[in-house]
Amino acid sequence: MRLMSKNNKKLRLAFMGTPEFSVPTLQSLLSFGHDIRAVYTQPPRPAGRGKKDKISPVHCLAELNGLTVKTPRSLKSDGEQQYFEELRLDAAIVVAYGLILPKAFLEAPRLGCINIHASILPRWRGAAPIQRAIMAGDKKTGITIMQMDQQLDTGPMFTRSEVEITDQTTGETLHQLLSNLGADIINTTLNGIDTGALEAIKQPLSGASYASKLSRDDGHIDWNKSALEIERLVRALYPWPGAWTEIDGSRIKIFETQVTTASEQISSPGETVDDNLTISCGQHCLRLLRLQKQGKKVMSATEYLNGNPISKGIKLS
Secondary structure, eight states: OOOOOTTSOOOEEEEEEOSGGGHHHHHHHHHHTOEEEEEEOOOOEEETTTTEEEOOHHHHHHHHTTOOEEOOSOSOSHHHHHHHHHTOOSEEEEESOOSOOOHHHHHSSTTOEEEEESSSTTTTEESOHHHHHHHTTOSEEEEEEEEOOSSSSOSOEEEEEEEEOOTTOOHHHHHHHHHHHHHHHHHHHHHHHHHTOSOOBOOOSSOOOEEOOOOGGGGBOOTTSBHHHHHHHHHHTTTTTOEEEEETTEEEEEEEEEEEOOTTOOSSTTBBSSSSOEEEOSBSEEEEEEEEETTSOEEEHHHHHHHSOOOTTOBOO
16 A cells, blocks of 8 residues: 555545445555545345345444444435534545445535446446456456546546456456455545546447446356356356356366367267366366365366266257
């Protein structure tokens, strides 16, 4: 994390975020000494086998630091808007919050609402920019810190910071990298906004794309796609929601694969081309390296085949 001079002003802030991705930024703001007047996060949700209500990761950190926590299901009521206005904020920092901010919220803080978004805007506006970037085969992505407006991720930008996407990058590793990057640059950016050293610039008119929200169905492997596309899907959706297929009627999650140009590739995508879990795809083949049968532990392909032998010519879903 970058150190800042003692002359940097401590601001009166609200923080709005929910998942683990948001936690490092809140911690960074607290470590710097900003006055966090309220933390907004999603209400507790049923989780686990017992379906007991569980507070969000941001809620947990806020409570540990004795902060005021707000969990409204909507921000549209006059009461919620009045409360927010009466906080008399310098700014609100928004990181994967999960609710749309009404105009009254956007305009209440002196510096407005500042969003940390996990892509190089205008590419991958929307809910799942990390996974969509890997799935698309992008070579780079990053963090954009922007002024929020009433549309989705379209506001003018203060800062963009890029990172590389390699052929080893997974949804999990990129999530952590970008989460820490946002936390690393937020205080410097806030100082620049407050002093006027940073001026927001409009997003480019070209290159916009939308990263739609993920569901479990996004992980269902279509073997008609190329082996490279499927390999990227597996990496992008690790660990959630996970890429999956069906073998002998059982759903199998796939955690690691390897593209191969097996000479025995057969014409029908989704068929095994050997006895080692190498699958024919629309182009080239894909060898399954780590997988998990429903209700079982994650295992290597060798471990899986020891108890579930699969011969050449078996058709997957």
